[in-house]
Amino acid sequence: MKPPSGSPRTRVRPRVHLRTRARAHLRRVPLRLRLRRTRGRLLRRLLLTLLALIATLCTAAVVAYRLTDIPDPHPETVTQSTVFVDDKGSYLGRRGPVDRQEIPLSQVPRYVQDAVIAAENRTFRTDDGVSPRAIARAVLASLTGGERQGGSTITQQYVKNALLTPEQSLSRKAREALIAIKLDRTRSKDDILAGYLNTVYFGRGSAGIQAASRNYFGVDTRNLTVSQGAALASIVNIPSYYEKAGSDPKVTATLKSRWAWVLDAMATSGAITAKQRADATFPAFRFYPPGTTEGQRQYMIDVAAKEAADRLGITEDQLARGGYTVHTTFDLALQDATTEAVKNLKAGKSGKQNKDGKGTTLHTAVVAIKPGDGAVRLLYGGSDYARQPFNDAVGGAVEAGTALDPFGTVRLDGPLTELRKTAAPTPLKLASAYATAAANGLYATPYTITKITRDGRQVYTAHPDTQRALDEKEAFMVNAYMSKTGTPDKATDRTPDKEAIPSTPTAQKAPQTFFTAGAGGGITRRTLWSTTQDPQLTLTVALFADRPGEKKNTTVPAQLPNDPSPVESAEETAAQIWRLTTGGTG
Numbered sequence: 001m002k003p004p005s006g007s008p009r010t011r012v013r014p015r016v017h018l019r020t021r022a023r024a025h026l027r028r029v030p031l032r033l034r035l036r037r038t039r040g041r042l043l044r045r046l047l048l049t050l051l052a053l054i055a056t057l058c059t060a061a062v063v064a065y066r067l068t069d070i071p072d073p074h075p076e077t078v079t080q081s082t083v084f085v086d087d088k089g090s091y092l093g094r095r096g097p098v099d100r101q102e103i104p105l106s107q108v109p110r111y112v113q114d115a116v117i118a119a120e121n122r123t124f125r126t127d128d129g130v131s132p133r134a135i136a137r138a139v140l141a142s143l144t145g146g147e148r149q150g151g152s153t154i155t156q157q158y159v160k161n162a163l164l165t166p167e168q169s170l171s172r173k174a175r176e177a178l179i180a181i182k183l184d185r186t187r188s189k190d191d192i193l194a195g196y197l198n199t200v201y202f203g204r205g206s207a208g209i210q211a212a213s214r215n216y217f218g219v220d221t222r223n224l225t226v227s228q229g230a231a232l233a234s235i236v237n238i239p240s241y242y243e244k245a246g247s248d249p250k251v252t253a254t255l256k257s258r259w260a261w262v263l264d265a266m267a268t269s270g271a272i273t274a275k276q277r278a279d280a281t282f283p284a285f286r287f288y289p290p291g292t293t294e295g296q297r298q299y300m301i302d303v304a305a306k307e308a309a310d311r312l313g314i315t316e317d318q319l320a321r322g323g324y325t326v327h328t329t330f331d332l333a334l335q336d337a338t339t340e341a342v343k344n345l346k347a348g349k350s351g352k353q354n355k356d357g358k359g360t361t362l363h364t365a366v367v368a369i370k371p372g373d374g375a376v377r378l379l380y381g382g383s384d385y386a387r388q389p390f391n392d393a394v395g396g397a398v399e400a401g402t403a404l405d406p407f408g409t410v411r412l413d414g415p416l417t418e419l420r421k422t423a424a425p426t427p428l429k430l431a432s433a434y435a436t437a438a439a440n441g442l443y444a445t446p447y448t449i450t451k452i453t454r455d456g457r458q459v460y461t462a463h464p465d466t467q468r469a470l471d472e473k474e475a476f477m478v479n480a481y482m483s484k485t486g487t488p489d490k491a492t493d494r495t496p497d498k499e500a501i502p503s504t505p506t507a508q509k510a511p512q513t514f515f516t517a518g519a520g521g522g523i524t525r526r527t528l529w530s531t532t533q534d535p536q537l538t539l540t541v542a543l544f545a546d547r548p549g550e551k552k553n554t555t556v557p558a559q560l561p562n563d564p565s566p567v568e569s570a571e572e573t574a575a576q577i578w579r580l581t582t583g584g585t586g
Contacts, residue, residue: 070163070179070182070183070186071163071164071179072163073162073163073195073199074162074163076097076098077161077162077199077207078102079096079097079098079100079321080096080098080100080101080102080321080322080323081094081095081096081097081098081099081100081101081211081320081321081323082094082095082096082305082308082319082320082321082322082323082324082325082326083101083214083324083325083326084300084301084304084305084325084326084328085325085326085327085328086328086330086331086332086335087327087328087329087330087331087377087450088331088332089220089327090218090332090333091214091215091218091219092297092300092301092328092330092332093297093298093300093301094211094301095301095305095316095319095320096320096321097320097321098205098207099205099206099207099211099215100198100199100206100207100208100210100211101208101210101211101323101325102198102208102210102323102455103198103208103209103210103221104194104456105190105193105194105197107210107220107221107222108194108197108209108221108222109221109222109224109229110271111226111229111266111271111272111276112209112221112224112229112232112233113193113197114266114269114271114272115226115229115230115232115233115262115263115266115271116154116193116196116197116229116232116233116236117154117193118233118262118265118266118269118271119230119233119234119236119237119258119262119265120154120157120233120236120237121152121153121154121155121157122265122269123153124153124154124155124189124193125189127153127155127184128181128184128185129153129155129156129180129181129183129184129185129192130153130155130156130177130180130181130184131152131153131156152176153180154192154193154196155180155183155184155192155196156176156177156180157196157200158183158192158195158196158199158200159176159179159180159183160176161196161199161200161201162195162199163179164176164179197209198210200236201236201239202215202216202232202235202236202239202243203235203239203240203241203242203243204216204239204243204288209221209232212232212235213228213232215286215288216228216231216232216235216245216285216286217283217285217286218286225283226263226272226276226280227259227263227280227281227282227283228283230259230262230263230266230280231245231255231259231282231283231285233262234255234258234259234261234262235255237258241254242254242255243288244288245285245288246284246285246286246287246288247285247287247288247289252285256282259282263277263280264277296335296339296380296381296382296383296384296385297332297335297385298385298389299379299380299381299382299385299391299393300328300330300335300379300381300448302389302391303376303379303391303394303448304326304328304330304448304449305319305320305326307447307448307449308324308326308449308452308460311449311452311460311462312324312452312459312460322454323454323455324452324453324454324459325452325453325454326449326452327449327450327451327452327453328448328449328450329370329375329376329377329447329448329449329450330376330377330378330379330448331377331378331581334368334377334378334577334580334581335378335379335380337577337580338366338378338380338577338580339380339383341573341576341577341580342364342366342380342383342573343383359547360545360546360547360558360559360560360561361545361546361547361555361558362543362545362560362561363382363392363396363542363543363544363545363546364380364382364383364392364541364542364543364573365380365381365382365392365393365396365398365427365541365542365544366378366379366380366393366427366539366540366541366542366573366577367379367380367393367427367428367431367539367540368431368537368538368539368540368577368581369431369432369435369444369446369537369538370435370444370536370537370538371435371436371438371439371442371444371533371535371536371537371538372435372438372439372440372442372444372464372466372535373444373464373466374432374435374444374445374446374447374464374465374466375446375447375448375450375464376428376446376447376448377537377581378539378577378581379391379393379394379428379448380393381393381394381395381396392427392542393426393427393428394426394427394428395426396426396427396542396544397424397425397426398424398425398426398427398430398527398529398542398544399423399424399518399519399520399526399527399544399557400422400423400424400425400430400519400527400529401517401518401519401520401526401527401529402517402518402519403430403517403518403519403527403529403531404419404420404425404430405481405517406434406437406478406479406481406482406515407419407420407433407478408420409477410470410474410477410478411470411471411474412469412470413468413469413470414443414467414468414469415432415443415445415467415469416433416436416443416469416470419433427540427542428446430529430540430542431531431538431539431540432444432445432446434482434515434531434533434538434540435533435538436469436470436475437470437475437478437479437482437533438479438513438533438534438535438538439475439535440470440472440475440476441468441469441470441471441472441474441475442466442467442468442469443466443467443468443469443470444464444465444466445464445465445466447462447464447465449462450462479513482513482514482515482531483513483514483515512532512533512534513531513532513533513534514530514531514532514571514574515529515530515531515532516528516529516530516531516567516570516571517529518543520559520560523559523562524559525559525560525562525566525567526544526545526557526558526559526560527542527543527544527557527560528542528543528544528560528566528567528569528570529541529542529570530542530543530570530571530573530574531574532574532575532578537581537582539574539577539578539581540574541570541573541574541577543560543566543569543570544557544560545557545558545559545560545561546558
C-alpha cells in the first residue's frame with residue numbers, strides 16, 4: 001500500500017552493532033595513542049601479576065625451607081678406617097673400606113684452613129652458604145642443556161658430598177641450596193668447615209684431610225707446613241688428576257701453578273705474611289703409585305691388626321671400621337731398608353727345576369725382638385703381599401736343624417718347654433727363644449702394639465708380659481754355645497774371643513753373639529738360621545726354600561740355591577741389617 005500523497009517518506013537506517021562500531025573506531029585511532037591511553041592500566045596489571053608471582057615463589061620457598069630437614073651424613077662418609085703407625089708415629093698403612101679418619105678442626109692449622117678457603121670459596125667466612133651466581137649458572141645450564149656448572153660454596157660441596165647424592169639435576173641443586181642455607185643458619189662456620197675437611201676427596205683413595213696428609217706427605221694434618229697445606233688445597237679441584245703429583249712431571253707442573261695461585265690469594269687476604277709467601281717452596285710428595293715396600297708392609301699390618309682386635313675384644317672387621325690409631329712397635333725405616341737388603345738374595349740361581357718346569361722358590365724371614373721386653377722391632381714376612389699373603393715370619397714352619405742345639409742341654413721352663421719338641425718352629429718363636437738367652441733367661445711374650453687411641457683418647461696400653469724360662473746360668477750357657485760355634489762376627493768384623501768367655505756365669509748381661517746354623521749341610525742345605533744379638537736386640541734371618549709338590553697347590557722343602565753361597569747370603573744379610581739397627585757400631 002503506498003503512503004498518502006504529500007506525506008513525508010520515512011528513511012530506514014541499517015542497525016550497526018555497537019561493538020563493531022567500537023572496533024572500527026579503534027582501528028581509526030593510532031596504536032601509539034591507544035598504548036598511551038592504556039599504559040597505566042597495563043603497568044598496574046603487570047605489577048600485580050609480578051607481585052603475585054614473587055609472593056607465590058617466596059611462600060613456596062618459605063614452605064620448602066621449613067619442610068626441608070638437614071639429613072644425616074651417608075654411612076660411607078662417616079665410616080672411618082683404622083690407621084697403623086710405627087714406633088715414631090710414621091704412617092704404616094690402614095685397614096677399612098675407605099681411607100678416612102675424622103679429626104677436630106683444632107688439629108688443622110689455621111693456614112691450612114685458609115688455604116682450602118682460598119682455593120675453593122673465598123667468601124666462605126661471610127657468605128650465607130650459597131652462591132647465587134653459581135646457582136644461576138646451574139639453572140641456566142639445566143634449562144638450555146649446556147655443560148654442567150660448578151663453583152659451589154664449601155657449604156654446598158659439603159652438602160653434596162656428605163648429605164646428598166652426586167646427582168646433577170635442577171631439583172637436587174635446589175634442595176642442595178635449601179639445605180646449605182639452613183646449615184649455614186643453624187651451625188657454625190667452623191662446624192661446617194670441619195665436616196667438609198673430614199669428607200672431601202683428595203685423591204689417592206683419601207677421604208678427608210687426615211688421610212690425604214699421610215698419603216701425600218707421610219705426616220699428620222697438624223704437622224703440615226704452609227706449602228703442604230696449600231698443595232692439598234689445590235688438589236681438591238681435580239683430585240683424580242693431581243694425585244700423581246710428584247711422579248708425573250706434567251701433573252706436577254700444573255699443580256705447582258695452582259699452588260702458587262692459592263698462596264698468592266692467601267698473601268693478599270693476610271692469611272700468611274709476605275715473608276711466608278716468599279719462603280714457600282713447592283713440597284716433595286710421596287711417590288705414587290706406591291713402591292714394592294708398600295706391599296710388604298701388609299705383613300706387619302696383618303699381625304698388628306689381629307693383636308689389636310684381640311686386645312680390644314672386637315673383631316678385625318669392627319677394628320677396621322672403628323677409626324682407631326694403632327701405634328706399633330715396628331721401625332718403618334728399618335723395615336724398608338731390610339726389604340731393600342733382602343732383594344739382593346733374589347739374584348741367586350733358582351735351583352733345579354722339577355718335572356713341571358718350575359724351580360725352587362727362595363724364602364726369607366727376618367725378625368728382630370727387644371730382649372726382656374718382647375717388642376717386635378722388625379718383621380719381614382715376604383717380598384710382596386700381593387703375590388704371597390702368607391707371612392713366613394710368623395706362620396712359616398721352618399726346619400730348625402742345628403739351630404736348636406744351643407738349648408739342647410739346658411732346662412727350659414714356661415713358653416720354651418715345647419721348643420725342643422718342635423722340629424720346625426716359626427722364625428718368630430725361635431727368635432723369641434734366642435732373645436730369652438740375651439735377657440739372662442727372662443722370656444718376654446712378643447708383641448707388636450704399644451698403644452691404641454680413638455678420638456684422641458687412649459683405649460689400650462701395652463705392658464710387657466715376662467716370665468723366667470731359663471735361670472741365669474743356663475742363659476749364660478746358651479750364649480756361650482752360640483759364641484763358640486758361631487762363625488766370624490760379620491756384624492762387627494771381628495771373631496768372638498773364645499778365651500774371654502768366663503767359665504762361670506756373671507751378673508753381667510750376655511755379650512754380643514753371632515750364630516749360624518740350620519738343616520742339611522754342604523750342597524744339600526735346606527734351611528739356614530743366622531742370629532745376631534746383644535742385650536738390646538735379637539735379630540734372626542731365616543733362609544729356606546720349597547718347590548711345587550706332586551699334588552696340585554702343595555709345596556715340599558727344597559735345597560737352597562748354592563750360587564751364591566747360602567751361608568754367606570744369610571750372614572751378610574744379617575750383618576747388613578744389624579749395622580742398620582746399631583748405626584754401624586758393634
